[in-house]
Amino acid sequence: MKIIIAGGDGFCGWPTALYLSKQGHDVSILDNGLRREWDKELGSNSLTPIASLEERVACWRNLTGETLHTFIGDLTDYTFLNHTLNQVRPDVFVHFGEQRSAPYSMIDREHAVFTQTNNVVGTLNVIYAIKEIVPDCHIIKLGTMGEYGTPNIDIEEGYIKIQHKGREDVLPFPKQPGSMYHLSKVHDSHNLMFAARAWGLRVTDLNQGIVYGLHTDETKLDPILVNRLDYDGVFGTALNRFLIQAAIGHDLTVYGEGGQTRGFLNIADTVRCIEIAALHPADPGEFRVFNQFTQEFSVLDLAKKVQKISKEEGYQIDIAHIENPRFEKETHYYKASHTKLIELGLSPHLLTDEILRGIFRTVIQYKDRVLRDNMLPKIKW
Amino acid sequence: MKIIIAGGDGFCGWPTALYLSKQGHDVSILDNGLRREWDKELGSNSLTPIASLEERVACWRNLTGETLHTFIGDLTDYTFLNHTLNQVRPDVFVHFGEQRSAPYSMIDREHAVFTQTNNVVGTLNVIYAIKEIVPDCHIIKLGTMGEYGTPNIDIEEGYIKIQHKGREDVLPFPKQPGSMYHLSKVHDSHNLMFAARAWGLRVTDLNQGIVYGLHTDETKLDPILVNRLDYDGVFGTALNRFLIQAAIGHDLTVYGEGGQTRGFLNIADTVRCIEIAALHPADPGEFRVFNQFTQEFSVLDLAKKVQKISKEEGYQIDIAHIENPRFEKETHYYKASHTKLIELGLSPHLLTDEILRGIFRTVIQYKDRVLRDNMLPKIKW
Numbered sequence A, B: 001m002k003i004i005i006a007g008g009d010g011f012c013g014w015p016t017a018l019y020l021s022k023q024g025h026d027v028s029i030l031d032n033g034l035r036r037e038w039d040k041e042l043g044s045n046s047l048t049p050i051a052s053l054e055e056r057v058a059c060w061r062n063l064t065g066e067t068l069h070t071f072i073g074d075l076t077d078y079t080f081l082n083h084t085l086n087q088v089r090p091d092v093f094v095h096f097g098e099q100r101s102a103p104y105s106m107i108d109r110e111h112a113v114f115t116q117t118n119n120v121v122g123t124l125n126v127i128y129a130i131k132e133i134v135p136d137c138h139i140i141k142l143g144t145m146g147e148y149g150t151p152n153i154d155i156e157e158g159y160i161k162i163q164h165k166g167r168e169d170v171l172p173f174p175k176q177p178g179s180m181y182h183l184s185k186v187h188d189s190h191n192l193m194f195a196a197r198a199w200g201l202r203v204t205d206l207n208q209g210i211v212y213g214l215h216t217d218e219t220k221l222d223p224i225l226v227n228r229l230d231y232d233g234v235f236g237t238a239l240n241r242f243l244i245q246a247a248i249g250h251d252l253t254v255y256g257e258g259g260q261t262r263g264f265l266n267i268a269d270t271v272r273c274i275e276i277a278a279l280h281p282a283d284p285g286e287f288r289v290f291n292q293f294t295q296e297f298s299v300l301d302l303a304k305k306v307q308k309i310s311k312e313e314g315y316q317i318d319i320a321h322i323e324n325p326r327f328e329k330e331t332h333y334y335k336a337s338h339t340k341l342i343e344l345g346l347s348p349h350l351l352t353d354e355i356l357r358g359i360f361r362t363v364i365q366y367k368d369r370v371l372r373d374n375m376l377p378k379i380k381w
Helices: A013-022 A034-042 A053-064 A078-088 A109-133 A180-199 A240-247 A267-279 A299-312 A353-365 B013-022 B034-042 B053-064 B078-088 B109-133 B180-199 B240-247 B267-279 B299-312 B353-365
Strands: A002-006 A026-031 A069-072 A092-095 A138-144 A159-164 A167-172 A202-208 A210-212 A252-255 A261-266 A287-292 A295-298 A319-322 B002-006 B026-031 B069-072 B092-095 B138-144 B159-164 B167-172 B202-208 B210-212 B252-255 B261-266 B287-292 B295-298 B319-322
Touching: A002 A013, A002 A078, A013 A026, A013 A053, A013 A267, A026 A053, A026 A078, A053 A069, A069 A078, A078 A109, A092 A109, A092 A267, A109 A138, A109 A180, A109 B109, A109 B180, A138 A180, A138 A267, A159 B159, A167 A180, A180 A202, A180 A287, A180 B109, A180 B180, A202 A267, A210 A267, A240 A252, A240 A299, A240 A353, A252 A299, A261 A267, A261 A299, A267 A287, A295 A299, A299 A319, A299 A353, B002 B013, B002 B078, B013 B026, B013 B053, B013 B267, B026 B053, B026 B078, B053 B069, B069 B078, B078 B109, B092 B109, B092 B267, B109 B138, B109 B180, B138 B180, B138 B267, B167 B180, B180 B202, B180 B287, B202 B267, B210 B267, B240 B252, B240 B299, B240 B353, B252 B299, B261 B267, B261 B299, B267 B287, B295 B299, B299 B319, B299 B353
Parallel strands: A002 A026, A002 A092, A026 A069, A092 A138, A138 A202, A202 A287, A210 A261, A252 A319, B002 B026, B002 B092, B026 B069, B092 B138, B138 B202, B202 B287, B210 B261, B252 B319
Antiparallel strands: A159 A167, A261 A295, B159 B167, B261 B295
């Protein structure tokens, strides 16, 4: 299949591009390079030293003989997007190309407006370009489990059957997102649902949990192919951030009580989930939602797991409950359905001590690159 | 109370400004003049000849001695908005200031992107400016009943109690909007709900039905104060458009079967609903939703009512079922709750033959201004 990966230079997009290329697909990366610019803006870095996209692509070509086509530009630039789609004429458009940090979106008004404009307009452009140029192309859009918030009922995959006053309907699952970023994803979901139904587009919305790990079989092949790894208070996420804190002897910073429970998955499962969605496209007119995670953990559970592993590796680390910088419930019910990707063939890489130890040992190699000042949350809402 | 009315030069905003001024409030109109520009863009006009905002305000001052302060600028311009709020320091911010036509938003990609960017960024700016400058100010935001779509269950006012797998929660009512415009309103609602809960803002979201009529007691006082009246395929809405079609001997253009059922209200009730919401503010942190309409009708019902009235007035008019330009169900279940404004004191102006006749006779006076070519829908989705 001909596959475009928007955001193909990022943490999820890059390993997905390699994996799909390895499976024999004709992969094009579309990226605006903004993720690297945000490191400069925030004075942060990837724990791993990442090569430029040009070096990455050249390395992959040398190793495998496969070409990853690159299109450098912005989804909010319709002329560029139109040109790219006309040139590639993709069967699948994988859309990782958004600003994906909740804290970044909450820095101030400008960052909130940027995040919503960037994500919503980029996705609107994808919708219109595909409708105009390749209407049968399957859009695989990355959403987030954070769209649902933490309702006091079980979370279903996109839709819920509601019985009310003697009548019944299957309706979009109500959304209660907790940041300007998460809100932008909810807006995208509504726009995509409309586009699928009104215009017959094929859309899969992958409500992804929090991704941990960094390596996949492909990114390990050469140091030039290494994936980025974020640990700072803005782009770093739970588990990965804890592992890096442990590696440098920093307290594990649990926000508040730590009862916040979320869905998690290994980066190795992210790339496989995209392949599964691509191999089983949504029907024309279908807006299909999969919850893309494999296990649920509370933040405190994860901190304890990391504490245990690091102790076994000879690092004695404390857990620090710091003031929660976010507006969120610290104890709540959480149970979310996630069977659809399993039914289509996903075999999860579950979080074992061995996997945690593997990430920890990798992280240890790079620990001298950590900027300690960036570790704590500075953005509050 | 000091009240800002964003969009105070428009069809709903202008009579609201007059009405609230009449009740003794200190009213400021914030408007960018775009609604008048869209007439030029589309080659359309208001059925009624409308004076400039300056003339309108001067006339009101001469008649009543009351000053409507004016702030000419755009909500997407944060500097302007910030300056205005600092100067006025309002108790209430009434937000009519959005692109409000579904067909306009569906003209093409540019108009879709404009509508969503304009509405979402304008509302985000209102949120941030109020949070920063007057955090106790009550935001009264105009939503639309179209946010809900046409579910097969009763529509509640913003929230619904859902029982699911032995558990229960009260959650935001699921939204299924049917155009890029309606989607923009759903995005606004989610953003406002978050802002209320995270930052303690006071927010009332008025999901308004389709407004008919043009005069209020205040707009009738002088021809310079007359309200605008849209009849074209882009900004004209059912009922008002039918009345104008009847006045010029045009078939009543029912889209498809005409079983589309919606909530309707008289413009005289719109202005009163805003006052009621203002007099009973939402609590800090509360995102309150009222369904603002008084009666439900199918489009075909309305056409028949107009046909009957116009026949009595000596005009023999046919009903034409034309191809539906929209993606929507033409027969469906529809029942929506609308008791909260009634409980707070709304006494509806229900749609009687007398009221219809009154609007019809007013419309007749201006019928020579009708541009017949603009009557039919040209924008399809």
